[in-house]
Amino acid sequence: MHRTLPRLAAVTAASALTFVATAGIAMAQETEVPEPDTFTSMYTVMATPDTIINNDGESVPGQPGATGEFNFRINSDDEIICYDITLRGVTGEYESPAKTATHIHEANAGEPGPPRLAFPNPSGDGDTRNSSGCMQGPFTTGLEGDNGQDTATGFTLSQIEANPAGFSADTHTAEFAAGTVRGQLTEVPMGGVETGAGGASNDAAMYAVGAAGLAAVAGAGVVLVRRSRAQG
Template identity: 55%
Template structure:
C-alpha cells in the first residue's frame, strides 16, 4: 500500500491527538481492597517470617540454600590409553648403528629421542619421537623407516613395531606422535609372515635391553640413529 503526503499528514494529526498519559481509576474501596490470589506476593515489602522466626530454619535440609555436598572424585577410566605399565626414553645416536654386528657410523650429525609408553594390558604403545639433523630420504623395506627392532646391543634384528616416519616441524626437527594397538604390522615379510605377527608389547617389558629404536635414511640405510630401550 502506498501513502500520499495528505494521508501521512492526516495520520500525524490523529496520532498527536492520542492521550500520552493514561490514568487508571482506583476500584471501589481503593487498591488495598483487591483480593490478590495467594502466592503472587502482592503488596509484600518483605516475606513474612515462618513460625518460629527465620532463625528456626534449618538450611542444611533445603535445596538451593543447602551447603553443597562434596563432589565425588571422577572415576579413573579403566584401560585408559594414557595409563602406562612402563615408560622408556631412548636417546638414539649414529654410533650405535650396526649392519649385522659391524658398526656403520650411522648418519653423522643426526640424533633422536624416542619417548615410549606401553600398556601391556591393552597391547598398546604410545610414542613421541623427535629426530634431529636428519638428511636424505626415509629408506626401508618395511612399511615405514622408523621402528622398534628386536635385538641386543651391537646386533641386528627384525622390526616388531613400525612407527609413522617423523615429519619436518622446523628448526631441523622431525616429529612423530601417536599410539598403536596390536595386532601390529611392519610390512616386512620373513619366513612367509609379517615380522610383527604375534608380537605383544609385554615382550618389551620382559626384556627391554633386547630391543632398540631407530630410523633409516637413504644416506644410511642400515640406520641413521639407534638406541637400546635399556
C-alpha cells in the same frame, strides 16, 4: 594398580634391517587410538649415529651429528603403545623395505634384529622432525621374516616389558640405509615423587624427561607420576 605416565618429549635410535620385504604382505593392521588413561610401563631411547649395525652384524657409521629421542608408553593389557619421537640433524628421504622407516627392532646392543614395530616417520621443517601418537595391535611391519610371516606376527608389548634392553629403536634414510641413529630401550621408573609435605606429588602437571635429564633423575632414585585420570 596401573599409574598414568607423563607424556615425554622423545629420543631416537637406529638399528639395521634384517629382512627383505615382499609385495604380498598386508599393510598396517594396528589402529591409531587415543592415549589411554593408564600405562603399565614406559621407556626412553638415546639414539646416536655411532651404534649402527648392518644386516651382517658389522658396525657402520650413521649420519654424522644426528641424534634422536624416542619415548614410549606402553599399556600391555590393551596392547597399546604411545610414542613421542624427535629427530635432530636427520636429513634426506626416509627409505626402508618396511612400510615405514622408523622402528623398534628386537635386537641387543651391537647386534642386528628384525623390526617388531613400525611408527610413522617423523616430519618437520628445518633441523628437527617429530612424530607422536598411539597405536593398538595386532601390529605389522610389512617385512617378511625367514618363516614367511610378517616380522610382527605373534609379537606382544609384554615382550618389551620382559626385556627392554633386548630392543632398539632407529630410523633409516636412503643415504644411511642401515640407520641414521640407534639406541637401546631404557625403562623409566613409575611411582610417586615424595614432596616436602610427606605425600606424593600428584598434581596435574606432567614431568617432561629428556635424554639428558633421564640419567640424573634415575640416579637420584626419583620416580615419575602425574595425577591419574583413572586408576585401576
